[in-house]
Amino acid sequence: xxxxxxxxxxxxVQEGEDFTxxxxxxxxxxxxxxxxxxxGGHPVFLIQLVKSGEVKKQKRLTFQFGEAxxxxxxxxxxxxxxxxxxxxxxxxASNYQLIWGAGTKLIIKP
Amino acid sequence: xxxxxxxxxxxxxxxxxxxxxxCSPKSxxxxxxWYQQALGQGPQFIFQYYEEEERQxxxxxxxxxxxxxxxxxxxxxxNALLLGDSALYLCAxxxxxxxxxxxxxxxSRLTVL
Numbered sequence: 001x002x003x004x005x006x007x008x009x010x011x012x013v014q015e016g017e018d019f020t021x022x023x024x025x026x027x028x029x030x031x032x033x034x035x036x037x038x039x040g041g042h043p044v045f046l047i048q049l050v051k052s053g054e055v056k057k058q059k060r061l062t063f064q065f066g067e068a069x070x071x072x073x074x075x076x077x078x079x080x081x082x083x084x085x086x087x088x089x090x091x092x093a094s095n096y097q098l099i100w101g102a103g104t105k106l107i108i109k110p
Numbered sequence: 111x112x113x114x115x116x117x118x119x120x121x122x123x124x125x126x127x128x129x130x131x132x133c134s135p136k137s138x139x140x141x142x143x144w145y146q147q148a149l150g151q152g153p154q155f156i157f158q159y160y161e162e163e164e165r166q167x168x169x170x171x172x173x174x175x176x177x178x179x180x181x182x183x184x185x186x187x188x189n190a191l192l193l194g195d196s197a198l199y200l201c202a203x204x205x206x207x208x209x210x211x212x213x214x215x216x217x218s219r220l221t222v223l
Contacts, residue, residue, distance in 0.1 A: 001169075006152075033211070042200060042214040043153065088152055092209045097166050100152040 002027050004091045006101030014109050019076040021104035023089035031092045032065055032072045037103070038085040046074075046087075076106075084108055112137055114203050114215035122221045123191050131186045131218045135203030142184040143212065144176060145200040153200055159184050160207050188220075196222045 006023045013019050023032065031050045035043035047056055049065035049072060056063045062075045072091075076083055086103040093099055115134045123129050135142050141160045145153035155168035159178035178184045182203075188195055198219050202212035 031209070033209075035212075042216055043202075043212075045211045045213070048211065095166070096207060096209045097155060097158075097168070098209055098212075100154070102152045 004101045029091040116215035133201030139203035147198045
């Protein structure tokens with residue numbers, strides 16, 4: 001079946017360092033969404049990418065959608081403690097069903 | 111503007127019992143999706159309801175069933191509970207069938223003993 005692989009599972013960074021998470025789909029996606037889930041919370045929508053090669057920025061967050069619409073990345077510049085949480089990608093398959101990655105947990109080292 | 115509300119927030123059941131979870135979508139939304147999230151895992155899609163019908167279903171057994179009411183609220187029913195059903199059950203609402211932004215509720219934490 002269709003799968004979305006997300007790596008890494010965890011990333012430990014010092015505050016101020018950058019963070020990146022990657023998603024790869026086994027099939028071409030119609031769009032990809034990114035969500036953030038704080039510890040003990042629920043997923044919160046960050047962004048949706050639709051076009052091949054699309055790049056979108058939200059302050060320190062940069063989202064990319066690959067040319068083949070099979071991969072995507074989220075990059076956070078100069079992480080802050082408020083960035084802590086798990087970041088999920090969710091790819092929209094041809095049947096409009098969202099396929100979720102397993103998430104990347106961002107941990108800020110003390 | 112009320113967001114997505116779910117009830118109950120926590121519940122404990124024993125194996126073999128049945129459970130019903132409830133969800134009211136965000137105002138103006140007509141589509142409800144249910145997800146199961148085990149600890150440390152990503153959300154797993156259970157099913158989606160639109161116009162009171164199940165439109166999409168993930169890889170979950172028939173023990174998982176649902177319903178959507180005319181006011182767009184929804185229920186998730188799980189029969190013959192197993193220990194492995196212990197998880198956070200998330201309801202997400204959206205507008206229409208074309209997949210767009212999902213708004214999630216706080217979830218219902220189910221523990222099966």
